[in-house]
Amino acid sequence: MEIKQTAIDGTLESSDIQITVSQGTAGVQIELTSDVAERFGTQIKATIAQIANDFQLENVKIKAVDQGALDCVIKARTITAIQRALQTSAEPAWEVL
């Protein structure tokens, strides 16, 4: 799938994560900022990468600013940001959910 526009979801509130999805050129690139990166960074990146994979994104840049979000929040924010970037927000990707 092709990224059509840069899109964002999430806030910088505690326990949330802000995901920015934009076009990339070198596979799935994830840039993570998080206070809990040391303990949960690998897991957060894996969760985001899994969703990018579910959407069959080949080249994408995903910037994640995490404030200690739980996995369910990370998934929800990532799915929404990707759908906005794909301009498919009106058609939920049931197979990914």
Add this chain to the structure above:
Amino acid sequence: MENKLGRTLPADVMEQLQLTPFQTTEIGNPEVQRTAPQVRLSTGNDKVTNDLKKIIQENVHDGMTISFHHHFRNGDFVFNQVMKIIMELGIKNLTLAPSSLTGVMNDVAIEAIKQGTVTAITTSGMRGSLGDAVSHGLLAKPVIFRSHGGRARAIENGEIKIDVAFLGVPNADRCGNANGSYGDEAFGSLGYALMDANYANKVVLLTDNLVDYPNTPASIKQTQVDYVVEVDQVGDPDKIGSGATRFTKDPKNLKIANLVSDVITNSSYFKDGFSFQTGSGGAALAVTRYLRAAMEASNIHASFGLGGITNPMVELLEAGLIDKLMDVQDFDKVAAQSMKNNLNQQEIDASWYADPDNKAAMVDQLDVSILSALEIDTDFNVNVLTGADGIIRGAVGGHQDAATAKLTIICTPLVRGRIPSVVKSANTVVTPGSSVDVLVTERGIAVNPQRPDLLAQLQNVPGLQIYSIDELAELAQQIVGTEAPLEFTDRTVALVEYRDGSIIDAIKQRKD
């Protein structure tokens, strides 16, 4: 080397400093020897000066131990003023022994360590950039963390031998009579500073408010003071403490507070004349609100409230629900004001408050204590010193001391963001699980298996969900997922003393 709690301690450092590993919370009845300070005689006519530099030059020398109190908290101007002059004079190799270190002291403390001015520290806590720097190995010698009671004990028995104490006060007369109640920077109880005034070889008061002789009430007395130094300002009144401590509005904390109140009121300790102490965390403070309603409904009043005093405690005193407040520190202006005006609010020093090597401390008489935690492990051991990243960012405070209460309740959210509070193994152990009785989280409570009597009292209380602490740790892990372990080097950056002086844990340097 491991102590009784299975915490790994550095054998070489322990041997070098002649320290013993933690064994037990029992103190027993041994006989101990206290020390006394040297006294430079004076008739009182040569004490006042405005030349701080001269006083420091004449009294502070390489290798000495100097001390400060932290009653001004983040509004403190004394520490930075004194330390800057000490650095300017090129004095080296000092041991810093304050009652605690607050954020406003961080920059100067770090600079003093870098210059070799300070080469050793003992304190109750440290935070922010200083905690971070020490956790990354800034200081060659390990920091010794002590509880407020532990510090009092160490000062009395000479483990901490203070050469010069620099004590900021909001008022003083020309001979050194001073209190914490009057003046622009009034903070109330001088509890921690009274130890330094009593045991330091030289006591230097700093004040911006020289009042008529004799000044009363005299918490610090002219018999203890060598110099009274006039300075421009000892602190920023707006940063010393809030006007009145507000109750939390966080629903999670309120739920926890409500559950804590249920635990107390359904325990056998909730009877007329009981005593309690609350910590300064959000949930711990809010307990007072629910407890008050229960006390009024059951017509039960408390004989005393202890510790750091806040507005909610003062309200109970004024409502006649508590007979006395025993006050080692005031966290807000209402509490400070109340100590000045209410004879039933007694200023106590850190020894009277919590020193285990004593002919009885207040904490020994305490029924219920409500304390917070950064982490609690499945043996009920509590960490209040290092964060989830292994960095020093807290204080022992009175935690170990108040935990000796007959009913010690630790209240904490099960998780904070993605950080679990109930864990299999805590980063650092400050308070041993054997002195903790009940854990309260928003999901439910856990009772220490060594207290079947409490379990029996609490197990049929409506709304009180009882789990084992392992179940709560499991639940927390399900919520946050699996963590990668933190990496540390072998170097010890700090040792945590139990209140009796034995070593309860070691803090290692973080690996970058």
